[in-house]
Amino acid sequence: MKELTSTVLVVGAGISGLTTALSLADMGAEVTLIDRRDHPGGNAAEWACMATTECAKCSACQVEDTIRKVSGHSRIHLFLRAEAGKLEGQKGAFRVQLKPTDSSSASPRDLKEETTLACQSIVLATGFEPFDATEKSLLGYKMHPEVLTIPDVDEALKENRLESVIPTDCENPKIAFVQCVGSRDHKIGHNYCSQFCCKASIRLARRLKHLRPDADLTIYYIDLQLMGKEFRDFYANARKDINFMQGVPAEILHGEEPGMVRVYGTDSETGESVPADYHRMVLAVGISPQPGNEALAAVFGVQLNEHGFFTRSANGASTDREGIFLAGAATGPTDIVGSRLQAQSVAKQIAMSLDGFTNNAKVA
Amino acid sequence: MSKENSVRIDEIKETPLRRTLLEESKWKANLSTCMTCGKCASICPLHGYSDMDPRKAVRLVLMGEEQTLIDHDFIFQCTGCEKCSWVCPMDVKIGNMITQARYLRPMDKKPGKAQLTCELHRDKGNNMQISVEDWVDTAEWMMEELQSEIPEFEIPFDKQGAEFFATINSKLPQYHPDEMQDVYKVFYAANASWTLPTEWWEGTNYCMFSGDLASWENNLRKQVERVEQLGCKAIAYTECGHGYFATVAGYDKFGIKPKFDLIHVVNLYAKWIREGRFKLDKSKNTQRVTLHDPCNASRKSLMNDYPDIMDDARFVLDHVCEDWVEMWPNRENNYCCSGGGGALISGFAKARTYYGKVKVDQIDRTEAELVCTPCVNCYDGIGDLAKDYKRKWRSIHLWKLLANAIVL
Numbered sequence: 001m002k003e004l005t006s007t008v009l010v011v012g013a014g015i016s017g018l019t020t021a022l023s024l025a026d027m028g029a030e031v032t033l034i035d036r037r038d039h040p041g042g043n044a045a046e047w048a049c050m051a052t053t054e055c056a057k058c059s060a061c062q063v064e065d066t067i068r069k070v071s072g073h074s075r076i077h078l079f080l081r082a083e084a085g086k087l088e089g090q091k092g093a094f095r096v097q098l099k100p101t102d103s104s105s106a107s108p109r110d111l112k113e114e115t116t117l118a119c120q121s122i123v124l125a126t127g128f129e130p131f132d133a134t135e136k137s138l139l140g141y142k143m144h145p146e147v148l149t150i151p152d153v154d155e156a157l158k159e160n161r162l163e164s165v166i167p168t169d170c171e172n173p174k175i176a177f178v179q180c181v182g183s184r185d186h187k188i189g190h191n192y193c194s195q196f197c198c199k200a201s202i203r204l205a206r207r208l209k210h211l212r213p214d215a216d217l218t219i220y221y222i223d224l225q226l227m228g229k230e231f232r233d234f235y236a237n238a239r240k241d242i243n244f245m246q247g248v249p250a251e252i253l254h255g256e257e258p259g260m261v262r263v264y265g266t267d268s269e270t271g272e273s274v275p276a277d278y279h280r281m282v283l284a285v286g287i288s289p290q291p292g293n294e295a296l297a298a299v300f301g302v303q304l305n306e307h308g309f310f311t312r313s314a315n316g317a318s319t320d321r322e323g324i325f326l327a328g329a330a331t332g333p334t335d336i337v338g339s340r341l342q343a344q345s346v347a348k349q350i351a352m353s354l355d356g357f358t359n360n361a362k363v364a
Numbered sequence: 365m366s367k368e369n370s371v372r373i374d375e376i377k378e379t380p381l382r383r384t385l386l387e388e389s390k391w392k393a394n395l396s397t398c399m400t401c402g403k404c405a406s407i408c409p410l411h412g413y414s415d416m417d418p419r420k421a422v423r424l425v426l427m428g429e430e431q432t433l434i435d436h437d438f439i440f441q442c443t444g445c446e447k448c449s450w451v452c453p454m455d456v457k458i459g460n461m462i463t464q465a466r467y468l469r470p471m472d473k474k475p476g477k478a479q480l481t482c483e484l485h486r487d488k489g490n491n492m493q494i495s496v497e498d499w500v501d502t503a504e505w506m507m508e509e510l511q512s513e514i515p516e517f518e519i520p521f522d523k524q525g526a527e528f529f530a531t532i533n534s535k536l537p538q539y540h541p542d543e544m545q546d547v548y549k550v551f552y553a554a555n556a557s558w559t560l561p562t563e564w565w566e567g568t569n570y571c572m573f574s575g576d577l578a579s580w581e582n583n584l585r586k587q588v589e590r591v592e593q594l595g596c597k598a599i600a601y602t603e604c605g606h607g608y609f610a611t612v613a614g615y616d617k618f619g620i621k622p623k624f625d626l627i628h629v630v631n632l633y634a635k636w637i638r639e640g641r642f643k644l645d646k647s648k649n650t651q652r653v654t655l656h657d658p659c660n661a662s663r664k665s666l667m668n669d670y671p672d673i674m675d676d677a678r679f680v681l682d683h684v685c686e687d688w689v690e691m692w693p694n695r696e697n698n699y700c701c702s703g704g705g706g707a708l709i710s711g712f713a714k715a716r717t718y719y720g721k722v723k724v725d726q727i728d729r730t731e732a733e734l735v736c737t738p739c740v741n742c743y744d745g746i747g748d749l750a751k752d753y754k755r756k757w758r759s760i761h762l763w764k765l766l767a768n769a770i771v772l
Contacts, residue, residue: 184399187455250407
């Protein structure tokens with residue numbers, strides 16, 4: 001079996017894991033970074049730039065930028081299609097078994113064989129999974145072709161095929177967003193706000209308006225969660241060309257015309273029922289914990305909370321097991337900016353806990 | 365709002381509705397978890413008919429203005445379909461709240477004929493005050509009609525020790541006596557051990573919806589007594605969602621523990637088909653059929669952990685129709701027929717027409733000629749919508765489709 005030595009193992013190469021690895025390496029640590037997927041960047045790697053005539057500060061570009069820096073960094077050793085199998089030892093002297101998820105893969109960045117990694121600290125940055133909208137069957141995702149999710153539209157934008165998601169054969173396409181799909185939903189155990197989706201929908205709606213100035217855009221929301229000192233202004237501007245409707249529809253019905261779907265909203269002023277037909281409904285799907293968290297928690301001997309995210313210890317950045325730290329959406333909903341802040345903070349805490357990285361062992 | 369004018373929700377005085385909803389565990393409504401997301405209003409077929417909708421109703425009660433709700437026609441125009449409770453992400457039991465508001469409406473202020481039927485049921489044993497003589501006469505008249513097809517058929521009236529005690533909704537003898545032949549034919553063809561009681565045979569119970577708890581309990585206990593006197597193993601509950609739900613829920617509410625089972629006839633049909641008791645010919649039902657899931661025997665039974673008929677109704681249709689299609693949404697997500705929860709007899713005809721517009725659209729899209737309604741109440745609800753909206757489709761009971769397909 002192959003043996004490697006690093007200062008820190010980072011599990012998950014999404015924006016949190018990448019940033020943690022980069023911060024640690026910049027401080028002098030040797031970092032092994034692993035991810036189960038065949039590419040780094042996690043969920044955010046699929047997100048498109050939201051700029052209109054100006055930058056919308058969506059941070060999507062930071063993902064590519066961080067990937068580039070990580071890929072070229074001499075102290076970061078990235079292995080894709082890799083997962084952690086077993087853990088022994090304690091803080092300062094961990095031994096982790098790394099296993100390839102697909103041993104037949106040909107890519108040079110993939111982990112080729114089972115490997116034992118000796119490291120001093122571990123960071124779990126396993127991120128999240130977008131909520132599966134088919135679980136809310138009344139919204140008709142995968143049944144009505146007119147119903148999409150934010151990741152669907154993002155992917156189309158990223159691949160320059162907007163016409164595949166927004167009809168080109170009509171003027172003034174009517175497009176609506178439905179917020180809180182899979183968030184703030186006690187019945188499915190998600191009684192939390194996913195935190196990024198209100199901002200994501202407003203940015204995406206503005207981007208669509210920019211690309212299709214004739215489009216008619218509406219956002220159905222419960223209450224807008226717009227943290228960040230600059231976002232209030234962004235929202236005030238967005239109100240000029242996007243309709244905001246308080247109240248979210250529980251159900252998406254067939255529209256009057258083929259190719260359209262219908263929802264019933266409420267007029268906030270009069271309380272009247274407002275039926276409206278749309279060419280496209282975009283579901284703002286929230287954050288679900290990684291389904292792999294349970295197995296990983298067992299391997300690392302750490303706790304998950306009631307929702308399936310990793311539980312932080314009282315000091316905030318680590319688990320209850322000394323030497324194992326947490327960053328990003330593995331601990332619960334956050335956005336790119338929040339993930340990066342957490343990652344930088346975790347890197348500093350690790351540096352402090354190990355008294356700096358002067359005694360680095362080199363990769364064997 | 366200035367601090368002096370503001371009111372803390374927990375300082376609002378305890379009013380009867382709030383107290384029930386907060387304290388009685390069975391009726392706990394989780395009102396304070398409402399985050400006004402509006403999902404209940406978005407699916408409520410009554411939203412927009414008046415100045416009331418489920419979300420507003422929750423707000424009123426939370427703010428201590430429950431009397432406005434109790435006095436509002438909305439609570440009786442509501443069909444108790446409980447789709448609002450079903451879609452609520454915070455598990456606010458809006459349906460419970462409306463039911464409790466109805467209970468707080470004084471008896472003499474309940475609209476339409478809902479309360480009258482409760483009293484007739486209590487005093488005469490059925491909603492239509494049909495005497496034992498008239499009941500036996502009608503039942504025998506239909507027996508004679510059926511004898512032209514099945515000469516040896518006899519009604520097993522009050523048969524001691526029969527396995528199944530059949531309930532019949534009083535609308536059948538009163539308005540659709542012909543359909544009693546279908547019911548007979550199904551029991552006959554299944555070679556079932558059954559009895560048609562001459563008393564307490566009523567297969568519905570409006571008291572639950574009107575809010576006459578004493579009559580609700582009385583009617584249940586009288587029927588239980590009769591079943592136990594006859595020594596039957598089970599009530600075969602007729603195609604009436606309200607009756608079925610008011611019975612299972614009533615046994616729970618009043619702590620009634622009968623010495624027999626309660627089984628919905630649709631579940632029985634499916635069981636009998638699985639046991640190979642019928643020879644069936646689907647080609648006897650060639651028209652396109654769609655299925656309407658009755659709220660009480662579907663969503664509401666599911667939400668309360670009672671056996672529902674959703675799978676079995678589909679199983680039966682698979683065996684008796686050549687062409688049946690789902691409407692959307694369906695099963696526990698279905699829309700009410702517009703006549704549920706006593707709305708059919710509460711006298712708000714215009715509200716019901718308004719209520720039905722999504723239902724009509726659901727049915728239209730299936731291009732079906734027949735709407736299978738395994739519920740006497742839904743049968744009339746859908747039937748009224750066809751008249752109001754001038755549609756050609758019509759409702760049909762499941763027993764009719766089954767009886768048609770049975771080859772003797």
